Amino acid sequence: MLDLVSEKIQGAIKYIKGEGSITEKNIEKALRDVKLALLSADVNYKVVNEFIKRVKEKALGEKVITSVMPGQQFIKIFNDELTRILGEENKPLKIPSQIPSYLMLVGLQGVGKTTTAGKLALYLKKQEYNPLLVSIDLKRPAAQQQLETIAKEIGVDFLKIEEKDVKSAVSKIEKSVKAKGYHPIIVDTAGRLHIDDELMGELKEVKEKINPFEIMFVADSMTGADAVKSAQKFSEDIEFDSIILTKLDADSRGGAALSITYITQKPIKFVGTGEKYGKLDPFYPERLSSRILGMGDIVSLVEKAQEVIDQKEAERIAKKMAKKEFSLDDFLDNLKQVRKMGSLSDILAQMPKIPGMGKINKMAVDDKKIVHMEAILLSMTREERDNPVILNGKRRLRIAKGSGRPVSEVNQLLKQYREMKKIVKKGFFSKFTRMFDI
Numbered sequence: 001m002l003d004l005v006s007e008k009i010q011g012a013i014k015y016i017k018g019e020g021s022i023t024e025k026n027i028e029k030a031l032r033d034v035k036l037a038l039l040s041a042d043v044n045y046k047v048v049n050e051f052i053k054r055v056k057e058k059a060l061g062e063k064v065i066t067s068v069m070p071g072q073q074f075i076k077i078f079n080d081e082l083t084r085i086l087g088e089e090n091k092p093l094k095i096p097s098q099i100p101s102y103l104m105l106v107g108l109q110g111v112g113k114t115t116t117a118g119k120l121a122l123y124l125k126k127q128e129y130n131p132l133l134v135s136i137d138l139k140r141p142a143a144q145q146q147l148e149t150i151a152k153e154i155g156v157d158f159l160k161i162e163e164k165d166v167k168s169a170v171s172k173i174e175k176s177v178k179a180k181g182y183h184p185i186i187v188d189t190a191g192r193l194h195i196d197d198e199l200m201g202e203l204k205e206v207k208e209k210i211n212p213f214e215i216m217f218v219a220d221s222m223t224g225a226d227a228v229k230s231a232q233k234f235s236e237d238i239e240f241d242s243i244i245l246t247k248l249d250a251d252s253r254g255g256a257a258l259s260i261t262y263i264t265q266k267p268i269k270f271v272g273t274g275e276k277y278g279k280l281d282p283f284y285p286e287r288l289s290s291r292i293l294g295m296g297d298i299v300s301l302v303e304k305a306q307e308v309i310d311q312k313e314a315e316r317i318a319k320k321m322a323k324k325e326f327s328l329d330d331f332l333d334n335l336k337q338v339r340k341m342g343s344l345s346d347i348l349a350q351m352p353k354i355p356g357m358g359k360i361n362k363m364a365v366d367d368k369k370i371v372h373m374e375a376i377l378l379s380m381t382r383e384e385r386d387n388p389v390i391l392n393g394k395r396r397l398r399i400a401k402g403s404g405r406p407v408s409e410v411n412q413l414l415k416q417y418r419e420m421k422k423i424v425k426k427g428f429f430s431k432f433t434r435m436f437d438i
């Protein structure tokens with residue numbers, strides 16, 4: 001998603017870096033491709049114009065800060081402006097304590113309302129809530145069945161509504177809530193191919209009768225500009241509170257993500273990233289912004305790393321690194337830690353592109369390779385790991401045989417170790433580990 005936008009923005013930053021200064025002429029040139037990429041990603045033209053205008057104004061108005069390179073200044077401006085149009089910061093879903101509390105989902109046909117109702121129920125169940133799933137779609141019996149199947153699959157209670165009017169449906173729900181203490185009640189509603197008065201009338205009636213604490217508009221990101229258009233109309237008619245963008249896993253151009261909040265002035269609270277019920281993530285504007293800028297999703301990476309890295313072990317390595325001592329033993333420990341972090345290619349895809357890191361990224365990307373590296377290191381004696389200079393041809397051959405790997409791999413590992421040591425010597429790694437708070 002948004003790959004082309006990402007590529008062009010990074011190209012613009014590189015170009016400005018190369019120019020060494022920000023002038024009206026080079027800004028104009030740098031932003032031309034960015035503008036085209038945004039438009040071709042289906043970002044709303046109003047958003048594109050405003051974004052380009054603000055980046056330009058800020059870049060030219062910026063005082064020259066001598067300690068900061070123009071490239072870095074430019075990154076900061078892009079980051080601030082992208083985050084701004086994405087909605088500034090994460091707005092969490094807050095469930096009020098009163099009972100009954102209704103959460104209502106609305107949106108056009110097939111956008112993913114029913115699936116998302118299930119995803120939300122699972123998300124809240126994991127947070128110790130006791131949600132109830134209901135569908136107030138009184139015209140289509142199949143709607144009840146679909147939600148019932150989902151509810152069973154995720155182990156959340158479902159209440160079948162066979163009533164023919166909203167009022168009796170609501171009183172049935174309230175009776176059940178009184179008996180079982182459900183909190184909150186997630187209400188799925190009917191969809192239509194296009195917005196029509198009948199649908200809006202129905203939704204307004206439901207809204208009036210249940211008085212929801214939040215109405216979430218579900219939008220299909222694959223429909224791009226159309227998702228934004230329908231959001232605008234729904235926002236005028238129903239006045240929803242927040243947005244859930246679905247199908248962001250699909251090969252969509254991503255324009256909806258960049259336009260919908262700016263156009264409706266309502267926050268995106270979640271994004272759906274797959275058909276499975278666990279595929280619902282809270283939305284963080286600053287994370288998407290840094291991902292577009294190619295800085296990697298540092299926060300998620302840190303969270304993931306913190307989950308698996310042995311804190312004490314990491315501290316010990318970080319300390320040694322800070323002192324610029326780094327033996328083959330440390331190298332081995334480091335590999336073990338890295339392996340614990342799970343699928344490396346996943347993690348490294350989120351890694352920031354920092355000069356000097358490329359070598360480590362490339363080196364560690366293959367999980368199988370790490371197992372081989374460990375085997376080689378474990379075939380060395382303690383003395384050899386402490387003092388690798390003694391590793392002559394004969395010793396290397398022995399290690400190769402012992403680990404079942406070719407001598408060329410032993411040599412390659414020693415070369416990688418030296419590379420890493422060089423980086424450690426430069427003090428870079430201690431900065432890196434500090435950045436990750438380990």
Ligand SMILES: Nc1nc2c(ncn2[C@@H]2O[C@H](COP(=O)(O)OP(=O)(O)OP(=O)(O)O)[C@@H](O)[C@H]2O)c(=O)[nH]1
Nearest residue numbers: 109110111112113114115191246247272273274275
């Ligand atoms: N890939 C992907 N598919 C999704 C996502 N969310 C929903 N879908 C799929 O979209 C299709 C429609 O989903 P529904 O939940 O039935 O949509 P709806 O809005 O309830 O549809 P109506 O009730 O007919 O208006 C289903 O095949 C879902 O599996 C998502 O985040 N990613």
Ligand SMILES: [Mg+2]
Nearest residue numbers: 113114115143
């Ligand atoms: Mg549905």
